[in-house]
Amino acid sequence: MYLISRWNKDLKISWFTTILLAAGLMAGLFGCGSDESEYTAGGTPHDFSGDIERGPQLALASTRSMTIAWRSLESTEPAVVYWSANGLPSTRTGDRPGTEHVIELDGLLPDTAYFYQLQHGARSVGEVHNFWTAADTPDAAIRFGVFGDFGCGCPAQYESIGVLKDSQPDLVLTTGDNVYYSGSAREVRQNYFIPMASLIDHVPVYPSLGNHDVITGNGSPFLDSLYLPVNDADGSERFYSFDRGNCHFIALEVTDRAGDLSPGSRQYQWLVRDLQRTAATWVVCYFHHPLYSDSSHGDAPLLQIHLAPLFDEYGVDVVLSGHDHTYQRTYPMRAGLVLDGQMEPNYTDPQGTIYVVTGGGGATLYGLWRSQRLAAGESRRHVVIFDVVGNELNLSAVDYNGSVFDRMKITKRVPGDGR
Numbered sequence: 001m002y003l004i005s006r007w008n009k010d011l012k013i014s015w016f017t018t019i020l021l022a023a024g025l026m027a028g029l030f031g032c033g034s035d036e037s038e039y040t041a042g043g044t045p046h047d048f049s050g051d052i053e054r055g056p057q058l059a060l061a062s063t064r065s066m067t068i069a070w071r072s073l074e075s076t077e078p079a080v081v082y083w084s085a086n087g088l089p090s091t092r093t094g095d096r097p098g099t100e101h102v103i104e105l106d107g108l109l110p111d112t113a114y115f116y117q118l119q120h121g122a123r124s125v126g127e128v129h130n131f132w133t134a135a136d137t138p139d140a141a142i143r144f145g146v147f148g149d150f151g152c153g154c155p156a157q158y159e160s161i162g163v164l165k166d167s168q169p170d171l172v173l174t175t176g177d178n179v180y181y182s183g184s185a186r187e188v189r190q191n192y193f194i195p196m197a198s199l200i201d202h203v204p205v206y207p208s209l210g211n212h213d214v215i216t217g218n219g220s221p222f223l224d225s226l227y228l229p230v231n232d233a234d235g236s237e238r239f240y241s242f243d244r245g246n247c248h249f250i251a252l253e254v255t256d257r258a259g260d261l262s263p264g265s266r267q268y269q270w271l272v273r274d275l276q277r278t279a280a281t282w283v284v285c286y287f288h289h290p291l292y293s294d295s296s297h298g299d300a301p302l303l304q305i306h307l308a309p310l311f312d313e314y315g316v317d318v319v320l321s322g323h324d325h326t327y328q329r330t331y332p333m334r335a336g337l338v339l340d341g342q343m344e345p346n347y348t349d350p351q352g353t354i355y356v357v358t359g360g361g362g363a364t365l366y367g368l369w370r371s372q373r374l375a376a377g378e379s380r381r382h383v384v385i386f387d388v389v390g391n392e393l394n395l396s397a398v399d400y401n402g403s404v405f406d407r408m409k410i411t412k413r414v415p416g417d418g419r
Helices: 015-023 155-167 185-200 217-223 266-277 301-313
Strands: 003-006 009-012 052-059 066-076 078-084 090-093 098-105 113-120 123-132 142-147 171-174 240-244 247-251 282-286 318-321 327-330 346-348 354-358 374-378 382-389 392-399 404-411
Touching: 052 113, 052 123, 052 185, 066 078, 066 113, 078 098, 090 098, 098 113, 142 155, 142 354, 155 185, 155 382, 155 392, 171 282, 185 217, 247 266, 266 301, 327 392, 327 404, 354 382, 374 404
Parallel strands: 142 171, 247 282, 282 318, 318 354, 346 404
Antiparallel strands: 003 009, 052 066, 066 098, 078 090, 078 113, 113 123, 142 382, 240 247, 327 354, 327 374, 382 392, 392 404
16 A cells, blocks of 8 residues: 655555556546656756646645646646545536636545646646645644745755755745746746746745845736735735634735835734734744844844834744845844843743744855844755644754754743733
């Protein structure tokens, strides 16, 4: 019996899936060939099927549903054939023919592995892909990866994606600059969808915008290619939030040092309402420009004035940023001051927010100095992996050799913030 492993869980595969895997995943669900070659980290870029311009990408993951999106080169009637690891296939068809395809698979089982394949008309396209639905228990273990400043189409980007894939995350966040240099439509395909193809087909990715992403059309080419949560009254995907297990994630648009985050701004008011509503044990906020940085771009005083008091008031646990191409992690901070530094690196009920800069995903690295607020810092290409189980959160900064060069742990003795 073929076994597929996720987080050291062994999964039994049905006879239907076993036959497909034995025949080769590239062969197509009904024996139709494919010229799609699999990307491997450090190798050549992904070669899409001759019928697909980009995708598939996963989006809007939940306990009982998953959205699958892709673009075909020619207008076609889209469908997705899918099945659980121990079940038989079902087919979900799109609403209409076209080249942009978005199909929601609902009625799924929580914490379950599924396989899927795209169809154009009656013909199978590309390889068989897979995903896991989210668990429906609030304290279920969650692993999420984070990286930023990666969208250069360069070998280092492929290496960071390889490290993320090896970690088998449930989801991935980005801290911006997903598409160098200017976020044009050509760059979106070349520097995001081609390098990311072997990740986004089985892991949902939730980007935040960086300054390079919005140079062209204020970010329209990139945003128009994504399917992100919409929970702003104006239907914006530029900033959004979502829950996974006992974690609440908030993506902001902070694409310059000032940001549109003054107290009267739409994004600021939305952020306040969002923070007031959440009752999650863990709150993680992520965006591009850092409030605090010991590297080339330095601190952002206006962001400190506007955002830090909100993070303090509502007990945000971790703030993730990019922009400076380094790794930095502060001690817990509140009102601009270091707290609980004596607990480093294992914190119990810290009274401040930990700020992490993770901008080493692929672009040229920057230099780094060390202020007294910095608990750890490296000018090193890396990704960051978080493991959350109940009232415990663990951070691991991992370089391209798979070496963990920084660890940090937060334990909450009671649910909630406790501040």
